[in-house]
Amino acid sequence: MRTILLIDDEQRMLDLIELFLIPHGFKCIKETSGKKALGILKKEKVSLVLLDIMMPEMDGWEVCEKIREFSDVPVIMLTARTDKLDLVKGLESGADDYITKPFDERELSARVNALLRRFPKEEKETEMIIYGDFRLDKETYSLQYRDLKVPLTLKEFFIVEALISRPTKTYTREQLLHAAWDYNTYTDIRTVDSHIRNLRDKLKTTGFPIDEFLKTVWGIGYKWS
Amino acid sequence: MRTILLIDDEQRMLDLIELFLIPHGFKCIKETSGKKALGILKKEKVSLVLLDIMMPEMDGWEVCEKIREFSDVPVIMLTARTDKLDLVKGLESGADDYITKPFDERELSARVNALLRRFPKEEKETEMIIYGDFRLDKETYSLQYRDLKVPLTLKEFFIVEALISRPTKTYTREQLLHAAWDYNTYTDIRTVDSHIRNLRDKLKTTGFPIDEFLKTVWGIGYKWS
DNA sequence: TACAATCATGACAGATTTGTGACTGCATAG
DNA sequence: CTATGCAGTCACAAATCTGTCATGATTGTA
Numbered sequence: 001m002r003t004i005l006l007i008d009d010e011q012r013m014l015d016l017i018e019l020f021l022i023p024h025g026f027k028c029i030k031e032t033s034g035k036k037a038l039g040i041l042k043k044e045k046v047s048l049v050l051l052d053i054m055m056p057e058m059d060g061w062e063v064c065e066k067i068r069e070f071s072d073v074p075v076i077m078l079t080a081r082t083d084k085l086d087l088v089k090g091l092e093s094g095a096d097d098y099i100t101k102p103f104d105e106r107e108l109s110a111r112v113n114a115l116l117r118r119f120p121k122e123e124k125e126t127e128m129i130i131y132g133d134f135r136l137d138k139e140t141y142s143l144q145y146r147d148l149k150v151p152l153t154l155k156e157f158f159i160v161e162a163l164i165s166r167p168t169k170t171y172t173r174e175q176l177l178h179a180a181w182d183y184n185t186y187t188d189i190r191t192v193d194s195h196i197r198n199l200r201d202k203l204k205t206t207g208f209p210i211d212e213f214l215k216t217v218w219g220i221g222y223k224w225s
Numbered sequence: 226m227r228t229i230l231l232i233d234d235e236q237r238m239l240d241l242i243e244l245f246l247i248p249h250g251f252k253c254i255k256e257t258s259g260k261k262a263l264g265i266l267k268k269e270k271v272s273l274v275l276l277d278i279m280m281p282e283m284d285g286w287e288v289c290e291k292i293r294e295f296s297d298v299p300v301i302m303l304t305a306r307t308d309k310l311d312l313v314k315g316l317e318s319g320a321d322d323y324i325t326k327p328f329d330e331r332e333l334s335a336r337v338n339a340l341l342r343r344f345p346k347e348e349k350e351t352e353m354i355i356y357g358d359f360r361l362d363k364e365t366y367s368l369q370y371r372d373l374k375v376p377l378t379l380k381e382f383f384i385v386e387a388l389i390s391r392p393t394k395t396y397t398r399e400q401l402l403h404a405a406w407d408y409n410t411y412t413d414i415r416t417v418d419s420h421i422r423n424l425r426d427k428l429k430t431t432g433f434p435i436d437e438f439l440k441t442v443w444g445i446g447y448k449w450s
Numbered sequence: 451t452a453c454a455a456t457c458a459t460g461a462c463a464g465a466t467t468t469g470t471g472a473c474t475g476c477a478t479a480g
Numbered sequence: 481c482t483a484t485g486c487a488g489t490c491a492c493a494a495a496t497c498t499g500t501c502a503t504g505a506t507t508g509t510a
Binding site for chain 2: 485486487488489490495496497
């Protein structure tokens with residue numbers, strides 16, 4: 001989960017923004033002092049900063065400049081004013097974007113997401129199903145167990161994908177047919193057995209302890225466990 | 226010098242924006258058709274796109290989405306309206322920022338510079354992709370392996386660029402078509418095979434150990450590994 | 451234990467996908 | 481105009497994956 005640092009002197013505003021952001025899957029750190037916020041930035045992993053301009057002691061532009069002395073974290077400025085001079089001053093002090101209050105939830109989340117798209121530091125896990133020591137990689141159509149990696153054929157891949165994405169569930173041959181073949185295929189149900197065999201062969205010769213994981217459920221079908 | 230691609234259906238607006246940008250040290254390419262602009266983006270080195278929303282034929286959101294299918298170039302949307310729904314829609318279709326007309330010169334240059342700050346060495350990095358002993362040179366459209374250097378045709382170049390920029394990932398022919406051709410091409414899918422063959426021939430006769438790197442993934446497509 | 455149902459396995463045929471050569475069209479340069 | 485090189489299409493051969501069948505092994509049950 002990505003963390004956003006909120007800096008505003010009004011506690012009410014901090015709470016409000018947090019309420020906006022939480023449903024969109026962000027964690028928030030709230031801070032009323034610009035000075036303390038700089039300290040937090042150095043210690044915590046922060047993905048983005050939302051920074052109010054009108055603050056006592058140290059204003060938003062100053063905070064932003066200090067941040068830029070040591071960090072490239074994306075910064076969005078918040079202000080009540082709509083003056084374009086403010087805007088230019090904000091961007092020149094190193095901010096990446098600028099939102100005028102009052103803003104609505106969609107604008108906030110859209111701007112936050114637009115900026116975060118630029119920093120895809122987190123691993124994409126959607127292309128990879130991980131179960132125990134196994135990884136099923138959709139980019140390379142291969143199955144990995146610790147250091148061993150084996151490319152799969154299409155049918156093998158779809159079968160493993162079905163099985164491994166719901167471990168311990170027993171799939172009937174029918175269900176595996178539907179997972180790997182078109183719905184209205186006239187393929188013999190026993191063909192599934194063939195592919196299961198090919199899989200076992202291929203994985204065993206590569207050194208996978210596959211018999212411990214890919215199991216036959218007598219009278220029903222197969223499962224991964 | 227950084228190049229900015231301007232897309233607007235009104236020639237007057239294109240000329241006006243160009244007048245704004247030239248004093249700030251930018252080179253401009255002006256285009257009134259979204260479709261043609263996509264073609265330009267694939268061929269030219271463009272650092273940033275300024276995209277009008279209200280256009281006949283293909284509107285700005287659509288153009289932006291098409292751009293995002295093959296490029297991460299920063300995009301700023303232009304519109305006469307101040308509706309926040311527009312704003313959200315723009316950011317969601319992949320834009321990075323949003324300027325409402327009429328805008329002034331300072332705002333335009335501030336926003337452009339804020340975005341470009343995010344891509345400081347972009348130009349140099351994208352001119353040369355290095356993977357292992359291979360170098361793909363965007364300046365001369367050629368591929369180098371140790372001392373051997375071979376010029377590539379455009380299509381060959383785009384195919385290699387896609388493959389080599391994400392080694393081990395298996396690309397389908399569809400994906401390679403999108404990477405190397407205009408998005409709405411009616412080119413036969415097997416044409417990809419032809420270019421792959423030409424590549425292999427060309428590289429093999431020059432002495433590249435290409436078979437070890439450019440691999441066929443049966444039933445899916447091709448990969449670099 | 452004996453029997454019936456179910457599964458694993460090997461061999462092979464069939465289907466699909468890919469590689470390759472030959473050809474056309476197009477644009478460009480000389 | 482002609483020559484050249486690139487892009488795209490087609491047809492057929494080659495490679496590889498998929499599906500079927502027969503047979504023997506395994507499992508559950510009476």
